[in-house]
Amino acid sequence: MVATFSSVARASTINISPLSVSPMKVTRLVGTLSIILLLLLSAGTPRAFASADNTKTPIKHLINIYFENHTFDNYFGTYPHDSSSPDQGIITSLSTPINLLQNSSLMAELSPVAPGTFSTPDPIEGNTAYHIEWNHGLLNKFVEGGGPYSMTYFTAAQLGPIWDLAEEYSLADMYFSPVLSESAPNTMYYLTGFTPVINDYGPPPSIPFSQSIFGELESNGVSWGLFIPYQNESSTYSEWSLISGMNNYPGNILPWSSFVSDLNSGNLPAVSWIFSQDDNGTDQGPPSNIIPGEMWLMYMINEIEESPLWNSTAVTITWDDPGGYYDQIAPPVIGGVQSGFRLPLIVVSPYAKEDYVSNTVLTHSSILAFIDYNWGLPALNQYVSNVNVPLDVFDFNAPYAGNVTSRGSLAFSFGANFPLPQQPYFSLPSNLQQLNISTTFPMTPQYSLGALPYAKEGAANFTLSSVSPEVFVTANTTVIPFYASTYFLAILVAVNVALLYWGVRTRKKREA
Amino acid sequence: MIGRRFLLGLTSLAVPGSFFSTAVLFLFAYSSQLVNTIGDTSQLIPLFVGIVVGCILFSLVGYMIRSTWLTLSLETLVAALLLISSYVVMVANSLVLDGTLILITSFAMTSVSAPVATMLRLHRQIYSAPARATFGVAQAALSILFVLVFSIYYETTGQVNFFIGPLILLLVSLVSFLILLRAR
Numbered sequence: 040m041v042a043t044f045s046s047v048a049r050a051s052t053i054n055i056s057p058l059s060v061s062p063m064k065v066t067r068l069v070g071t072l073s074i075i076l077l078l079l080l081s082a083g084t085p086r087a088f089a090s091a092d093n094t095k096t097p098i099k100h101l102i103n104i105y106f107e108n109h110t111f112d113n114y115f116g117t118y119p120h121d122s123s124s125p126d127q128g129i130i131t132s133l134s135t136p137i138n139l140l141q142n143s144s145l146m147a148e149l150s151p152v153a154p155g156t157f158s159t160p161d162p163i164e165g166n167t168a169y170h171i172e173w174n175h176g177l178l179n180k181f182v183e184g185g186g187p188y189s190m191t192y193f194t195a196a197q198l199g200p201i202w203d204l205a206e207e208y209s210l211a212d213m214y215f216s217p218v219l220s221e222s223a224p225n226t227m228y229y230l231t232g233f234t235p236v237i238n239d240y241g242p243p244p245s246i247p248f249s250q251s252i253f254g255e256l257e258s259n260g261v262s263w264g265l266f267i268p269y270q271n272e273s274s275t276y277s278e279w280s281l282i283s284g285m286n287n288y289p290g291n292i293l294p295w296s297s298f299v300s301d302l303n304s305g306n307l308p309a310v311s312w313i314f315s316q317d318d319n320g321t322d323q324g325p326p327s328n329i330i331p332g333e334m335w336l337m338y339m340i341n342e343i344e345e346s347p348l349w350n351s352t353a354v355t356i357t358w359d360d361p362g363g364y365y366d367q368i369a370p371p372v373i374g375g376v377q378s379g380f381r382l383p384l385i386v387v388s389p390y391a392k393e394d395y396v397s398n399t400v401l402t403h404s405s406i407l408a409f410i411d412y413n414w415g416l417p418a419l420n421q422y423v424s425n426v427n428v429p430l431d432v433f434d435f436n437a438p439y440a441g442n443v444t445s446r447g448s449l450a451f452s453f454g455a456n457f458p459l460p461q462q463p464y465f466s467l468p469s470n471l472q473q474l475n476i477s478t479t480f481p482m483t484p485q486y487s488l489g490a491l492p493y494a495k496e497g498a499a500n501f502t503l504s505s506v507s508p509e510v511f512v513t514a515n516t517t518v519i520p521f522y523a524s525t526y527f528l529a530i531l532v533a534v535n536v537a538l539l540y541w542g543v544r545t546r547k548k549r550e551a
Numbered sequence: 552m553i554g555r556r557f558l559l560g561l562t563s564l565a566v567p568g569s570f571f572s573t574a575v576l577f578l579f580a581y582s583s584q585l586v587n588t589i590g591d592t593s594q595l596i597p598l599f600v601g602i603v604v605g606c607i608l609f610s611l612v613g614y615m616i617r618s619t620w621l622t623l624s625l626e627t628l629v630a631a632l633l634l635i636s637s638y639v640v641m642v643a644n645s646l647v648l649d650g651t652l653i654l655i656t657s658f659a660m661t662s663v664s665a666p667v668a669t670m671l672r673l674h675r676q677i678y679s680a681p682a683r684a685t686f687g688v689a690q691a692a693l694s695i696l697f698v699l700v701f702s703i704y705y706e707t708t709g710q711v712n713f714f715i716g717p718l719i720l721l722l723v724s725l726v727s728f729l730i731l732l733r734a735r
Contacts, residue, residue: 163591163593164590164591165588165589165590165591165594166587166588166590166646166647167588167590167591167594167647167648167649168590168591170645170647171647171649220590221590236587237584237587237588237646238587238588238589238590239590239710240586240587240710240711240713241710241711242711242712243712243714280709280711522714522718523712523714523718524714525578525581525582528574528578528581528582528714528717528718528721529578529582531574531718531721531722531725532574532575532578532721534725535571535574535721535724535725535728536670538725538728538729538732539670539671539674539728540670541732542674542728542731542732543670543673543674545732546674547673
C-alpha cells in the first residue's frame with residue numbers, strides 16, 4: 040500500500056509545474072491527493088485495532104471457558120442463593136434440591152455425592168438417552184434414560200470454590216444447552232449458532248469456517264484465539280473438527296501456556312476460548328474427578344484477575360452438555376429449536392453483578408450474541424439474532440466504593456483446604472480425600488450486599504433482532520463432499536445392481 | 552474334501568454377496584441417520600442382535616428358496632417395504648429409538664441380504680441344498696465380520712468418515728462382480 044501511494048505521489052509530483060498550474064487547480068489537486076492519502080491510509084491500517092477496541096461496553100476482552108457434562112442442578116441444585124433477603128448471601132438451611140416438579144418418586148432417587156468423593160460413574164449420554172429423560176417435557180424418565188447415576192448431585196463439599204465464583208459474581212439459572220443431545224451439536228451452537236450433526240459424529244458433515252464466529256471475527260478484523268492444553272493437539276482436537284477450514288488458522292490455536300503469557304503481557308486476543316478438554320480430566324466430564332478442573336479454573340481466574348487486562352475483561356464459564364444428569368426445568372424451544380437441559384453459566388468480570396442470579400432464558404449461542412453485540416457486528420445468523428444477550432449480569436455504571444464503576448480484582452486463596460496450582464499443568468495433591476472443601480464456601484462478599492445498587496436476581500429479554508434484522512450468515516450450509524454423499528453411494532449401488540443384472544441377462548441368453 | 556466347484560461357488564456367491572449386502576446395509580444406516588442416533592454402549596446390544604439374526608435369516612432365505620425373477624422381485628419388494636417402514640418409524644419417533652426399535656430397525660435393514668443372494672444365484676444357481684445353506688451362513692458370517700470391523704474402525708477413529716465403510720465395500724463389490732461376470 041505504501042509503495043502504491045508513493046508511486047501515485049511521485050507521478051503527480053513529476054507532472055506538476057507550479058508555473059503552469061492555476062491556484063484553483065493546485066487546491067483541487069491537493070484535495071484529491073489528500074482524499075487518496077486518507078483512503079490509502081485507512082485501507083492500509085489493520086482493521087483489528089479499530090474494530091477490536093470499538094466496543095459497546097467497557098469489555099475489550101471476552102474469555103470463554105468450556106467444561107463438559109454437568110447440568111445446572113447437578114452442580115447448583117443445592118446452591119443456597121437467597122434472592123429474597125437484600126443483605127443475606129445464602130440460605131443456610133438448604134441441603135436438598137428444591138425441584139423435580141414435586142415428583143416424589145424421582146426425589147427419592149436423588150442422592151448427593153458423598154464428601155471425600157469427587158466423581159460419579161458416567162450416566163448414559165446421547166441424543167436418545169436425553170430424549171428419553173426429557174420425555175416430551177415431563178422430565179420423569181431420568182433413570183430410564185440416563186441410568187441411576189443421573190440422579191446424583193454435587194455440593195459444597197466438592198464445589199465450594201466454584202460456588203464462590205457464583206456468589207462473588209453472576210450466575211445464570213436459565214441457561215439451556217442448545218439441543219437435547221451431547222457434545223458435538225451443542226459445541227457447534229457454542230461456536231457457530233448452528234449444527235450440522237445431531238450427535239457425536241463427523242465430519243462429514245461440517246460447516247464452513249466462514250459461517251462460524253471465528254469467520255465473522257476474522258472478516259471484521261477482531262482478534263480471536265483458541266487455547267487448548269498442548270499445541271500439538273490442534274490437528275486432532277475434535278471440538279471444532281466440524282468447522283472445515285480451522286486448520287488454516289494454526290496461529291490462532293495455541294496452548295494454555297500461551298494464554299497465560301498473552302494475558303500477562305496484555306496481548307490477549309479480543310475474544311478467547313479456552314477448552315479444558317485434556318487427558319487428565321480437567322474438563323470435569325464424568326467419570327472424571329472434578330477437582331483437577333476446579334483447581335485449573337481457579338488458577339485461570341486468579342491469573343485473569345491479577346493480569347493488566349482485568350479492568351476490560353469478562354469471563355464466561357459453562358459446560359458443553361448435560362452429561363446425562365437430571366435437571367428440574369423443562370427446556371423451552373429457543374429460536375425454533377428444542378433446547379436441552381440447563382447448564383451452569385457463571386460470568387466473572389469487574390462489571391459482573393455481585394451475588395446475582397440471572398433468570399434470563401439463555402443458551403450457548405447467547406455468548407455469540409454478546410460478542411456480536413459488544414463488537415458491533417451483525418448477528419452471526421438468524422438463530423443468534425433471536426436468542427437473548429446476557430446483559431443483565433452486568434452493571435456498567437454501578438457506583439462502587441471509591442467512585443469507580445468497575446470492581447477490583449479478587450484473589451481466590453483457600454490455603455490448605457483447597458491448594459491452588461501455580462501453573463495450568465499440575466498434579467493433584469496426594470491428600471485429596473482429606474481436603475475440607477466445604478469450608479471454602481461461602482466467601483466474604485467483596486462489597487456489602489445490602490449496599491449494592493442492583494437487585495440480586497432479575498431478567499432482561501434483549502435480542503439482536505430487536506435492534507437490527509442484519510445477519511452475517513443468511514443461510515447456514517452443511518458441507519458433505521460428493522464422494523461422501525449418499526447420492527454418490529446410491530449411484531454406486533445402482534451401478535452394482537445394473538452390472539449384476541446385465542451379467543445375469545447375458546448368461547441366460549448364452550445358455551439359451 | 553471340499554470340491555473346487557464348491558469353493559468357486561463360495562467365492563463367487565457368498566463373498567461378493569456379503570460385500571454388496573453389507574454396503575447396502577451401511578448405506579441405509581448412513582442415509583437414514585440410524586448410525587447417528589447411537590450414542591452409548593447400551594444401544595449396541597440390540598443393534599448387533601438385530602444385525603446378526605437378520606443377516607443369518609435373510610441370507611439363508613436368499614440361498615434356500617427357488618431363485619427366479621419372481622422370487623427376486625418379491626424379496627426386493629419385501630426388503631424395500633421393511634426399509635421404508637423402518638425409516639417411517641424412525642422419523643415418527645424423531646430419531647429416538649429405544650432398544651426394541653433399534654433391534655427391529657437393524658433386523659429390517661439386513662433384509663437386502665435375501666435379494667442379493669437370489670440375484671447372484673440367478674447367475675450361478677446349480678448347487679445342492681447343503682451347499683447353498685453353507686453359502687448363506689458364509690455370506691452372513693462375512694457380513695457380520697465386515698460390520699464389526701468397520702464399527703470398531705469408526706469408533707476408534709472418533710466416529711468420523713462413516714462413508715468410508717460403504718464406499719470401500721461398494722467398490723470392492725463392483726470389482727468382484729466384474730470378476731464374476733468374466734468367469735465362465
